[in-house]
Amino acid sequence: MVEMTGQMIRSMPPTDHVPQPYSGPSLEDVLATRKHYCHPSVFAYYKEPLMIVEGYMQYLYDESGRRYLDMLAGIVTVSCGHCHPKILERTQRQLEKLQHATTIYLHPNLPLFAKNLASKMPPGLDVTYFVSSGSEANELAINMARVFTGNTDIIAVRNSYHGMSSTSMGLTSHHTWKHVIPQGYRIHHAICPDPYRNPFDGSPQEIAHKSAEDIRELIKFSTPGQIAGYIAEPIQGVGGATHGAPNYLGEAYAIVREHGGLCIADEVQTGFGRTGNHYWGFQNFDVV
Template identity: 35%
Template sequence: MTDRHRALHARHRAVMPDWLSLSYDEPIELTHGEGRHVWDAEGNRYLDFFGGILTTMTAHALPEVTKAVAEQAGRIVHTSTLYLSRPMVELAERIATLSGIPDARVFFTTSGTEANDAALLLATAHRRSNQILALRNSYHGRSFSTVAVTGNTAWSPTSLSPFQTLYVHGGVRGHGPYAALSDAGFIAACVADLEDVLGQAQGTVAALIAEPVQGVGGFTSPPDGLFAAFREVLDRHGILWISDEVQTGWGRTGEHFWGWQAHAAAGPPDVLTFAKGIGNGMSIGGVVARAEVMNSLGANSISTFGGSPVTMAAGLANLTYLLEHDLQGNARRVGGLLIERLRAAAAGLPIVHEVRGRGLMIGIELVDADGAPSPRAAALTLEHAREQGLLIGKGGRAGNTLRIAPPLSLAVTEAEEGAAALEAALRRTQQDLAAGGPERKDRP
């Protein structure tokens, strides 16, 4: 670690919580970016394959977004939802139409955690029940309510809960008791599990909250059609479906604009939550719901910072750029090339259990010589990739899955460059583990 980074790290440790994770044994400060690249405080340039946790959706320093932010900031920065806001209404109109939810209403928040929190409030108020269905291995945020429906114990620091949460199978295709089944068999088994869990519920269940692709869980997903099969059961009981699109939305999976559309026979969810990429780094989250559900709150509510004029201007410019440049199509095309390149690179590496994903949302699951999850392999590869000039993320229940999610404007040449860097990093990790190489702290 350089003196500059070392000094800032010491100051960070002195004032920040111990549980606030930093990537890398020697953390770095990112000072600026352009396109798909960022630079640290020492001038080192990196190809960014994580986008600030799937948040820099279009590009770093996208001129259209920075111009919109600057112009709006020059007029007025803040008003709150107590006043009419043209940028907020315009962005809400576009999102309501894109959501596919009929008679949709939109409420803006400042994060995905807050969006999911609001969705849970709506569902429990509408259904008059605090019973929630969630998937095992899921992640929905860091607030008290969202931790309470998070099925990934690595990100659930308390057992206290405002809900009775009932966890069902379905989020992880490659592990667990149904892994050996065909896709049809897997769906049937998960539906039977859902029916069994509902048979143990005490009266009314409010909602199922589910990520179409589990993000923090390691980019795992069920076979297409699972949520359509779930929906048949939910509808019989009047249970709402909340689709957590915080990581899967805006075309990142390539094939669809929203993750729920891979299960399109179900029709749109009752409630959809979003965040991350829509702001391209600005703090935007939100909830879309049928008017009947959204309007079910019987008390006053506002948002001080949700729907801020500056963030709404950024979201409008970013969404316009995404649609006009068909970044969903680019995610499908370039993401398809990248995942095949990574699968070819991993073919001869025993540490790679699986390369999976859709579009520009790719996970590489790593294991040890016995086939057990290897968080050490993931931590080593994270370090080696950085040394190769590539930034990636890490997740999975055991912390053994590399997460790859570049900006959706990624070029083919950049995909090839990143794949080559990641292949070199994986090969070095394979050599380190075979030789009993250096220990690394297991950081996310």
């Protein structure tokens, strides 16, 4: 906001960045080509869609050079800003040297990245398996939990989003993101601890306790009594940035472990420092 002759008007703060002149196809051409050649499920927001052709840190630019403040950070994924000069410089240097390597040969960066990630984890969580999407990560985590425990049943949480592959769609609990295809198997959804939309009465802590106890009920009535694992977003993202009271995750993890299960935190939206005080979302709830 800027004050001008006693009136408050909305304006963007100044920036030194000057967008490059845009010389690509027009918005209308891009829209027409997209409609013709891209699958209709790839939708765009707004009746008059926005075309973004450049980004710099927190700002985005359309084809006319108009600047926007990016409040979404991609889809909550651009944690360090658009085209951060430091990231750009390092990426360019690597691309000039070697653009692809397979894990069957050694390269110094793969273990170095894993080591750096381990330094951000609580002690004991030292090992990383790299994949290229959240859906894959969740699919793999469920497979690993089943193989490791020898159990099959998985508990997920209502109102969660975990991806669009077969198993991760099964973990997801939104009718808007489920389709008429087989969606994993032996996945059960426990009550979401969100105190604002919850079937239980009481304080947020009591609601969290009752919601965690719902996991015990599910295990008792829908599984053989032993489970492979439990998966939750520490703070639900697609479901509306909701979470239970601080006691929820600890109580949930204890019940899961009592029944032989592993605890999986989906950190796609909450990881890499996005919640502020902690590097990972689960650390806000004092669990490992």
